[in-house]
Amino acid sequence: MSNALLDNLNPAGAYSDLAQLLRLRFAAQDLKLFAKRPVRSLLTGGERTRFRGRGIDFEEVRLYQPGDDIRTIDWRVTARTQVPHTKIFREERERPVFMVADQRATMFFGSQRCFKSVLCAHICALLGWAALGNSDRVGGLVFGDHTQRDIRPRRSKHAMLELLHQLQDYNHRLQSPIPPADGVKLVDILADTRRIAKPGCALFIVSDFHDFDAACEQQLFELARHTDVTLVHVFDPLERQLASNAILTISDGQSRCRIPANERRFQQAYHENYQKHLQDLTRSCQRLNLSLLSYATNDDIQHLLRERFGKNSPRRR
Numbered sequence: 001m002s003n004a005l006l007d008n009l010n011p012a013g014a015y016s017d018l019a020q021l022l023r024l025r026f027a028a029q030d031l032k033l034f035a036k037r038p039v040r041s042l043l044t045g046g047e048r049t050r051f052r053g054r055g056i057d058f059e060e061v062r063l064y065q066p067g068d069d070i071r072t073i074d075w076r077v078t079a080r081t082q083v084p085h086t087k088i089f090r091e092e093r094e095r096p097v098f099m100v101a102d103q104r105a106t107m108f109f110g111s112q113r114c115f116k117s118v119l120c121a122h123i124c125a126l127l128g129w130a131a132l133g134n135s136d137r138v139g140g141l142v143f144g145d146h147t148q149r150d151i152r153p154r155r156s157k158h159a160m161l162e163l164l165h166q167l168q169d170y171n172h173r174l175q176s177p178i179p180p181a182d183g184v185k186l187v188d189i190l191a192d193t194r195r196i197a198k199p200g201c202a203l204f205i206v207s208d209f210h211d212f213d214a215a216c217e218q219q220l221f222e223l224a225r226h227t228d229v230t231l232v233h234v235f236d237p238l239e240r241q242l243a244s245n246a247i248l249t250i251s252d253g254q255s256r257c258r259i260p261a262n263e264r265r266f267q268q269a270y271h272e273n274y275q276k277h278l279q280d281l282t283r284s285c286q287r288l289n290l291s292l293l294s295y296a297t298n299d300d301i302q303h304l305l306r307e308r309f310g311k312n313s314p315r316r317r
Helices: 003-007 018-030 075-081 116-133 157-173 186-196 214-224 264-288 301-309
Strands: 047-053 057-063 085-093 097-102 138-143 148-154 202-207 228-235 248-251 256-259 291-296
Touching: 018 116, 018 157, 075 085, 097 116, 097 157, 097 186, 116 138, 116 157, 116 202, 116 228, 116 301, 138 157, 138 186, 148 157, 148 186, 186 202, 186 214, 214 228, 214 264, 228 264, 264 291, 291 301
Parallel strands: 097 138, 097 202, 202 228, 228 291
Antiparallel strands: 047 085, 057 085, 138 148, 248 256
16 A cells, blocks of 8 residues: 555544544555464464364374374385384464453543544554454454443454444543543453453453553463463553643643643653553563553554564564
8 A cells, every 4th residue: 555545544533433444454464463472272273383283284204102093194104114103284273363442531532643542443453454364363352431342253354343343432432531430440351351362362452551550460460371462552642751841731620730831840750650650561561471562642553563563574573
């Protein structure tokens, strides 16, 4: 695709556009998600793994062992060596792709180009189209402040369309960036994901992780035992660093406070709080050996995903 057309597919605005999410299938043609790790699923599919079984790709000939299928005996080698030998094949497996998309109130914020909730929808759409293009099953879990919707993984455009419709629906429900007191917590979503995500699937969790804590890390540990987990952290530049030469007005929806332009202590504490949160998230991923990607709302998300998942990307090799 031309660069001009790709630029038109970049996320923008406060709400996602379903037509644009559908067009992202063209931008996802250069993405291939799985080049690093073998999958763990026991189901057959298009991905090669370390598992050996009755596949179609010949691997080696070895001495016959009790329990081997007699149908795989290599009679030529057996006749030549006078010792029973059997053929070993490399079996293909599949790796279902499961998106967990955060569409809670705190995602309804953005100071440049788009809101975090819109960026989340675009990332899930790009990764989902890339997986479907690789003939993987695609499913997901989209959750808001009070409800959630599961999409059963299927190898069809209908599953992808259902995921996009749910992303669109939950995205357009957002009205305020202030989370409700009784809203769902990330730890509860991760615990429920353990019920939905089957062993061997690739799990992409896209969120701002504003309420990530030790309990969330424990749930990720349980998930990582049987699935390949990738965390995609989305943020806005204003969350990382406040403007230094402007009078700021902050509000919690009920009261309002003005911060003078020369008040450096508040800005420094604000920045340090963000850095600490990101460091805690990074250390948890390092302890659990999980992949962590971090993208801002003003990033060229298609370019960055092509760098990470592009077919010719050096990072994939």
